[in-house]
Amino acid sequence: xxxxxxxxxxxxxxxxxxxxxxxxxxxxxxxxxxxxxxxxxxxxxxxxxxxxxxxxxxxxxxxxxxxxxxxxxxxxxxxxxxxxxxxxxxxxxxxxxxxxxxxxxxxxxxxxxxxxxxxxxxxxxxxxxxxxxxxxxxxxxxxxxxxxxxxxxxxxxxxxxxxx
Numbered sequence: 144x145x146x147x148x149x150x151x152x153x154x155x156x157x158x159x160x161x162x163x164x165x166x167x168x169x170x171x172x173x174x175x176x177x178x179x180x181x182x183x184x185x186x187x188x189x190x191x192x193x194x195x196x197x198x199x200x201x202x203x204x205x206x207x208x209x210x211x212x213x214x215x216x217x218x219x220x221x222x223x224x225x226x227x228x229x230x231x232x233x234x235x236x237x238x239x240x241x242x243x244x245x246x247x248x249x250x251x252x253x254x255x256x257x258x259x260x261x262x263x264x265x266x267x268x269x270x271x272x273x274x275x276x277x278x279x280x281x282x283x284x285x286x287x288x289x290x291x292x293x294x295x296x297x298x299x300x301x302x303x304x305x306x307x
Contacts, residue, residue: 145177146238146289147229147253148282151245152261161261162240164279169286174237179228181243225253238286256289257282 148165150158162178169176190196195208195217205218222228225244232239241253259282260267266278273281 144254145232145236146256146286147241148238148257148259148286149241149244149255150259150261151243156261156263158242158261161259161266161278161282162242165240165282168279168283169238172283172287174286174290175233175235177232177236177239179225179232179239179241179244229253237290257285 150162152158159180166176166178195206195215199206199217205216207217208215225241229239241255258267258269259278266273266275266281268278268281268285
């Protein structure tokens with residue numbers, strides 16, 4: 144299971160900006176990073192008039208567009224739990240940012256390792272105040288700490304079971 148980083152704050156508070164800063168920092172550490180973003184209203188990544196949009200508009204249940212280095216899947220669905228959405232992401236991700244979904248995260252639908260709250264008063268990381276200019280570094284340290292803890296636990300379990 145990837146390390147889940149929940150990022151909360153009001154609209155315009157800087158949630159996406161922080162995540163945007165974090166992605167290159169964490170990928171530079173060799174991590175594979177995912178993002179799940181809450182959209183309060185409908186949205187479209189498709190362009191009007193393109194074949195994929197035309198198929199969607201005609202009522203296709205799912206449309207997948209594939210290029211050599213990326214793909215896009217659009218499907219009609221309903222979901223009730225954040226964990227369902229996380230299950231749609233690639234399994235090889237090391238960490239996933241959750242932007243929004245405040246009610247799902249507080250309902251403990253998904254185990255959150257790192258909690259980031261952004262408000263006018265400043266940034267809080269797992270309940271502790273962090274200087275704004277230190278937020279990216281502090282989040283990186285928290286994620287790496289979680290990953291190192293998980294690796295030590297796995298190595299410990301493997302070592303323990305390997306000796307039997």
